[in-house]
Amino acid sequence: MNQNWHGTLIRHLLLLITGCLLVGLISGQYGWSLAVGIGLYLGWTLKQLLRLHEWLRQHKPDEAPPDGYGLWGEVFDSIYHLQRRDQRVRGRLQAVIDRVQESTAALKDAVIMLDSDGNLEWWNRAAETLLGLKTPQDSGQPVTNLVRHPRFKEYFEQENYEEALEIPSPTNDRVRIQLYLTRYGNNEHLMLVRDVTRIHQLEQMRKDFVANVSHELRTPLTVICGYLETLLDNVDEINPRWSRALQQMQQQGSRMQTLLNDLLLLAKLEATDYPSDNHPVAVQSLLQTIKNDAQALSGQRGQQITLEADPSVLLKGSEGELRSAFSNLVFNAVKYTPDKGNIRIRWWADAQGAHLSVQDSGIGIDAKHLPRLTERFYRVDSSRNSNTGGTGLGLAIVKHVLLRHRARLEISSVLGHGSTFTCHFPPPQVTRSRMVVNDE
Structure with a gap:
């Protein structure tokens, strides 16, 4: 097209100059003829x-350019073709967007772009059904102003959407929703919302x-355990061959309790999201106990147990629940x-929050088991819990206590070299403790 324009322009200029020269030849005024001709052009x-x-x-949109002649006709024609091509491209894009x-x-799931x-x-x-969004008045509004649940505001602002x-x-309130947030593009957010009421009801039934x-x-x-205890208190009056059986029954009964x-x-931990008795807990004295x-x-096993705890760092929460988790x-x-092994307990705080670590020099755990350790009744070795009297629920209790205190559990272990369990509490x-700070 550029070559056509160049050829058309040269032809027009040659025709103009030829015409001006002919007029100049007739009138005898070559200069004026050229000036007038170029001026008109x-x-x-x-x-x-x-x-x-x-x-x-x-x-207006899609309005064709004006008609023209010569070079300008080709210019207007080119604009018209570009316009039509742009319309076709926009039409295809609009079709994709519409689809x-x-x-x-x-x-059925809500999709929201932020x-x-x-x-x-x-x-x-x-999204209008599950979150109550209204078109178009809610457009441009912060999502935290429309979904006002405190846990959502905390979840959105912490920027950890794993x-x-x-x-x-x-x-x-009777409908339960599950929200997923994903980052994309220039730090924008894509939020997916699902109705999980049925799943929640089934979980609640369980x-x-x-x-x-x-x-x-x-x-x-x-x-049963009471009668067994009474019988064992009067073991002299019972046939000796029943003594061992009664002792085993009492042991198993105690384990069941x-x-x-x-x-x-x-069940109590799962009933609510937050501890009912949320107050500052002196973790150092709790850990000492x-x-x-x-x-x-x-x-008499000769284990070396050491405690390093900052007495000024307190934790807001339930002392009973924290005692249960830490003791587990x-x-x-x-x-x-x-026997003769080492156990190190540490409690400290930094810019990321407060941390409790329990490090031992025990038998360690294979890495493949670590992701499932907090599941109920999950056992690395089926014989291990029976030998130690465990129920298989200890780490599940730890997990739920930490969730209620907005914390997380980190587990690292190497077979034959011990394990480290670390609880991370957010700021x-x-x-x-003001008293400790003032003393310092």
């Missing part, structure tokens, strides 16, 4: 340029069943550390 060119400018400034919107509109600041850009129809968040729907069965079994088991207590504790109990549990970690270290859960 420039005037015509300026007029076409002004027409183009006016069309560019005022034209994507139709497919996402058909989804900008880098968390403001709403686009959402499908399911795990999904489950909360009640803003439109209906929890209620376990809690109810555990509660119902407690009374008859207490009666421990298992029921752990199941009831888990646990260390003394662990020393008594170790007995320490007592496990005692059980699985050989909002940590506070300082």
Whole structure:
């Protein structure tokens, strides 16, 4: 096209000069003929340029450019072809966008697009049902202003979206929703929301069943253990061959009571998201008590148990729940550390929050088992728990206590070289003791 333009321009200029020379030949005024001819040509060119400018400034979408002749006709023609090509491209893109919107509109899951600041850009129809978003008045609003659950605000601001968040729907408390956040593009967010009410109900039924069965079994088991204890207190009056059987029955009954207590504790932990007695806990004194109990549990095994704890670092939460979690970690270290082994307990704080680590020189755990250690009744070795009297629920209790305190458990272990269990608590859960700070 550029070569055509160049040829047309040269032809027009040659015709103009030829015509001016002919007029000059007739009139005898070559200079004036050329000046007038070039002036008329420039005037015509300026007029076409002004027409183009006016069309560019005022034209409506898809309005064709004005008609023209000669060189300017080709210019207007080229603009028209570019315009049509752009329309076809836009049409294809719009078709793709329409198809994507139709497919996402058909989804039962909500899809929401957020900008880098968390403001709403686009959402499908399911988002209006699950989150109560309204079109178009909610466009551009921060998502935290419309989903006001405190756990969602905390989840969105922490910028750690590895795990999904489950909360009640803003439109209906009886509907449970699960939210997934993903980053894309220039730090924008894509949020997916699913209705998990049915799954939540099934999980709640399971929890209620376990809690109810555990509660119902407690009374008859207490009666059985009580009679066994009475019989063993009067073992001299019983046939000697029944003595060993009664002792084993009492041991198993005691183990069942421990298992029921752990199941009831888990049911209690799962009942609510936050501890009911949320207050500053002096972790250093709590760990000192646990260390003394662990020393008594170790007995004559000669294990070296050390405690390094910052007394100024307090933790907001339930002292009873924290005692249960921390003691589980320490007592496990005692059980699985050989005689003369070392167990080190540390409690400290830094910019990332507060941390508790329990390190032992025990038998260690194969790496393939680490991701599943906090599952209920998961056992690395089926004989290990029976030998040590464990129920298989200790680390599950630890996990749920930490979740209720917005913390996480990190496990590292090497076979034959011991294990380290570290609890990481976020800064909002940590506070300082004024008394200790003032003394310092």
